[in-house]
Amino acid sequence: MPRLTPALVRGLDILELFLDARAIDGYSAPEVATVTGLPRATVHELLATLVAKSYLRKEKVSGRFHLGLRVFQLGNAYGERIDLVTSGRLIAEEIAAECNETVNVGMLDGPDVVYMAKVESRQAVRMVSAVGRRLPASCTAVGKALIAFLSEAELEALYPSAAGLPSLTPRSIVDRAELLAQLAEIRRSGLAFEAGESTPDVSCAAAPVRDHRGAVVASVSVSVPDIRWGQRAPGEWADVARRGAQRLSSVLGAR
Amino acid sequence: MPRLTPALVRGLDILELFLDARAIDGYSAPEVATVTGLPRATVHELLATLVAKSYLRKEKVSGRFHLGLRVFQLGNAYGERIDLVTSGRLIAEEIAAECNETVNVGMLDGPDVVYMAKVESRQAVRMVSAVGRRLPASCTAVGKALIAFLSEAELEALYPSAAGLPSLTPRSIVDRAELLAQLAEIRRSGLAFEAGESTPDVSCAAAPVRDHRGAVVASVSVSVPDIRWGQRAPGEWADVARRGAQRLSSVLGAR
DNA sequence: TCGGTACGTTCGAAATTTCAGACGTTGTCT
DNA sequence: AGACAACGTCTGAAATTTCGAACGTACCGA
Numbered sequence: 161m162p163r164l165t166p167a168l169v170r171g172l173d174i175l176e177l178f179l180d181a182r183a184i185d186g187y188s189a190p191e192v193a194t195v196t197g198l199p200r201a202t203v204h205e206l207l208a209t210l211v212a213k214s215y216l217r218k219e220k221v222s223g224r225f226h227l228g229l230r231v232f233q234l235g236n237a238y239g240e241r242i243d244l245v246t247s248g249r250l251i252a253e254e255i256a257a258e259c260n261e262t263v264n265v266g267m268l269d270g271p272d273v274v275y276m277a278k279v280e281s282r283q284a285v286r287m288v289s290a291v292g293r294r295l296p297a298s299c300t301a302v303g304k305a306l307i308a309f310l311s312e313a314e315l316e317a318l319y320p321s322a323a324g325l326p327s328l329t330p331r332s333i334v335d336r337a338e339l340l341a342q343l344a345e346i347r348r349s350g351l352a353f354e355a356g357e358s359t360p361d362v363s364c365a366a367a368p369v370r371d372h373r374g375a376v377v378a379s380v381s382v383s384v385p386d387i388r389w390g391q392r393a394p395g396e397w398a399d400v401a402r403r404g405a406q407r408l409s410s411v412l413g414a415r
Numbered sequence: 416m417p418r419l420t421p422a423l424v425r426g427l428d429i430l431e432l433f434l435d436a437r438a439i440d441g442y443s444a445p446e447v448a449t450v451t452g453l454p455r456a457t458v459h460e461l462l463a464t465l466v467a468k469s470y471l472r473k474e475k476v477s478g479r480f481h482l483g484l485r486v487f488q489l490g491n492a493y494g495e496r497i498d499l500v501t502s503g504r505l506i507a508e509e510i511a512a513e514c515n516e517t518v519n520v521g522m523l524d525g526p527d528v529v530y531m532a533k534v535e536s537r538q539a540v541r542m543v544s545a546v547g548r549r550l551p552a553s554c555t556a557v558g559k560a561l562i563a564f565l566s567e568a569e570l571e572a573l574y575p576s577a578a579g580l581p582s583l584t585p586r587s588i589v590d591r592a593e594l595l596a597q598l599a600e601i602r603r604s605g606l607a608f609e610a611g612e613s614t615p616d617v618s619c620a621a622a623p624v625r626d627h628r629g630a631v632v633a634s635v636s637v638s639v640p641d642i643r644w645g646q647r648a649p650g651e652w653a654d655v656a657r658r659g660a661q662r663l664s665s666v667l668g669a670r
Numbered sequence: 671t672c673g674g675t676a677c678g679t680t681c682g683a684a685a686t687t688t689c690a691g692a693c694g695t696t697g698t699c700t
Numbered sequence: 701a702g703a704c705a706a707c708g709t710c711t712g713a714a715a716t717t718t719c720g721a722a723c724g725t726a727c728c729g730a
Binding site: 418454455460 | 717718719
């Protein structure tokens with residue numbers, strides 16, 4: 161593998177600061193400097209470059225920086241080209257219409273889940289996720305349905321035996337043995353469940369999506385507030401997720 | 416303005432190659448080298464960096480590069496933060512439901528229009544645009560509704576008196592005087608029209624959207640195949656666009 | 671099998687960029 | 701008002717990165 165280009169790395173690092181939800185108000189140049197630890201002069205040069213290339217926009221009055229049009233264009237170009245996004249959105253809409261609950265399609269990015277498509281239930285319940293957002297995989301049904309199909313080596317790389325697991329709520333799984341047990345069960349049944357582990361008082365069911373080669377590439381989940389979760393048997397919710405995942409799999413050419 | 420960082424510029428230039436629709440099959444490293452004119456070794460270093468940072472993904476078998484997850488995340492982060500995208504989508508859906516034609520919300524980026532939201536008519540007619548895509552402003556109703564409100568200096572910068580105008584179809588406006596005349600009329604009436612100037616056999620009506628300070632920041636258009644365009648008076652289509660633009664303006668805090 | 675070509679990678683000298691420090695400006699506090 | 705602090709910009713010397721050239725490999729056609 162060739163060497164990396166530090167200047168580019170630093171520039172992209174700055175860009176990624178803006179992924180954080182805290183960045184709604186943007187960043188000022190000094191803030192970027194302190195957060196990244198880069199010298200003042202360097203930060204100004206990098207920011208000027210990002211602005212010149214429309215990846216950032218400098219607000220005239222406050223002098224704060226915000227994400228620019230170009231990242232929007234690139235993001236949409238990605239979305240257009242990835243079937244998962246296009247087809248996932250379609251199928252999520254079908255399922256949501258059917259059960260009127262929030263439906264998510266996600267894929268794995270390192271130890272995190274990134275949501276590729278999302279349709280909110282009409283009966284709005286605030287959820288943590290949003291398209292493009294990432295959440296620790298072990299805390300979500302979508303994520304567990306994905307990491308369950310990793311090899312042992314990959315799992316070990318993501319969750320070194322020593323360290324603890326990330327946690328979002330008091331009910332998040334923090335015990336590695338417990339996680340492994342659940343993953344085994346998910347592999348067996350082809351279904352993943354979650355009980356308030358990423359958002360309090362919300363339960364989820366998720367099922368894996370396979371591509372044309374049979375590899376698990378994504379998963380589909382239904383998120384249901386506990387108030388309504390009890391109104392049906394867990395198996396019913398799981399069926400909704402499973403049917404969605406199967407439909408998406410066949411769109412992607414599985415079987 | 417501080418100096419620019421060439422390494423970063425070059426990296427982002429490479430990224431932007433992938434905006435092009437021709438990039439569906441991705442690019443190989445040698446292709447990137449010839450297109451950009453950069454030395455082979457440099458291209459490999461930059462590509463490796465972009466891959467390491469997940470802005471690109473290298474296909475294992477073919478060795479070709481494609482856009483990566485990170486650009487998707489950034490694009491969505493942008494979309495979440497810009498009211499125009501969120502509210503625009505909402506209002507575009509309302510209008511589309513009302514008239515069952517394709518609705519676009521666009522803003523200006525240099526001499527181009529970038530589409531921020533789009534809802535297709537059920538009666539699908541292939542359109543050139545897609546969210547995130549850009550089209551020459553002078554060829555579209557959305558674009559004309561925007562450049563009409565630029566200052567003379569800005570206009571002159573975008574369309575130097577000498578050179579010709581970009582053109583997408585035989586009906587695109589190529590005469591600068593003709594364009595200026597139309598822009599004056601648009602300023603007067605607050606409405607822009609287009610007759611097959613960006614897509615053959617499709618007509619559009621567009622109206623400007625204003626932000627809380629009264630500045631024109633976007634525009635809303637209805638695109639109608641000529642077969643159906645004649646079924647209503649042009650003023651009726653224009654009204655659809657105008658009402659949408661007004662609703663979006665008030666969401667953005669106009670007046 | 672054997673040239674030939676195209677490609678990815680490596681290396682180090684040359685060229686460029688980085689960044690500390692100085693300066694001018696703006697805004698704030700006393 | 702005056703002093704101080706925070707910030708943006710500029711400069712040039714130091715340090716780093718860039719990229720030409722060479723090497724090894726894979727693939728192709730003869």
